[in-house]
Amino acid sequence: MNKLDEIKEASKQGLTFCFAGVGSAFAKKNDQTSLIIAKDGTTILVDIGTTIPQAMTRRGIKLTDFDYYHITHSHADHIGGLEELLLTYRYFLKQKPNFIITSAYQDILWEKSLKGGCEYNEAGLLRFSDLMTPCRPEWFKSQPREIYQIEVAGIHLQIFRTIHIPGHVTQWDQAFWSTGLVVDRRVLFSADTRFDPQMFEDMDTSSIETIFHDCQLFGPGTVHASYEELKTLPKALRKKIWLTHYGDNYDQFVPEKDGFQGFTKAWELFTWPETAKK
Ligand SMILES: [Zn+2]
Numbered sequence: 001m002n003k004l005d006e007i008k009e010a011s012k013q014g015l016t017f018c019f020a021g022v023g024s025a026f027a028k029k030n031d032q033t034s035l036i037i038a039k040d041g042t043t044i045l046v047d048i049g050t051t052i053p054q055a056m057t058r059r060g061i062k063l064t065d066f067d068y069y070h071i072t073h074s075h076a077d078h079i080g081g082l083e084e085l086l087l088t089y090r091y092f093l094k095q096k097p098n099f100i101i102t103s104a105y106q107d108i109l110w111e112k113s114l115k116g117g118c119e120y121n122e123a124g125l126l127r128f129s130d131l132m133t134p135c136r137p138e139w140f141k142s143q144p145r146e147i148y149q150i151e152v153a154g155i156h157l158q159i160f161r162t163i164h165i166p167g168h169v170t171q172w173d174q175a176f177w178s179t180g181l182v183v184d185r186r187v188l189f190s191a192d193t194r195f196d197p198q199m200f201e202d203m204d205t206s207s208i209e210t211i212f213h214d215c216q217l218f219g220p221g222t223v224h225a226s227y228e229e230l231k232t233l234p235k236a237l238r239k240k241i242w243l244t245h246y247g248d249n250y251d252q253f254v255p256e257k258d259g260f261q262g263f264t265k266a267w268e269l270f271t272w273p274e275t276a277k278k
């Protein structure tokens, strides 16, 4: 049984998360942050950074083993392994992977990142739609910030805009495309964001059980939330937070002492049993 089979088995008990990597873009001790979501045997891979193909291989997992894929934003620590995934599907499997992607981000991802390596491989020019099958989240109207939602195989996803880049921007609608996730209305994954207290209000985290938040271990938090900034959150919120996307100097910190759950470890399983719901 490889690690993915173990994750699928655990997901029969309920929604399951397992991070293939928990590191920052520059981390060397950990692979870059990448999340496997599973429920009842169905899997979604969220982000495929540069180090993720090898991280998967070390665990006997193929990049193509997942039912769905989702990308939070276009930094290489989130998309560096994506070309390999798309070309493996096309030329070895002769299939198209299922991508949970809005049409707005589909254009950005293709035009600004993927086109260079993916467009010129055959006699005719390839388009993104030749390389993947989009599963379209719908815009969730009348929300304080831009949110899309979709349900795939019983997994409910809310995709919400975050404030990540550029560093001086303070409002989500001025930021370049970056998104986080709320899964089954129970678990929030911030992906990459600056410190954004309004996000916790907009996404109503009072009713969310667990939060995985990116964390920069040095200050100031220009494009990520810094550890010191996250420490200023109310105690009740910190108690729900597992830190992800952290640098190699993590052994200088004891997040449990500061009221957090701790540093998320790669390949650790988190399961939220169905019975505990409501
Ligand atoms: Zn990142």
Ligand SMILES: [Zn+2]
Pocket (backbone or CB within 6 Å): 073, 075, 164, 192
């Ligand atoms: Zn980023």
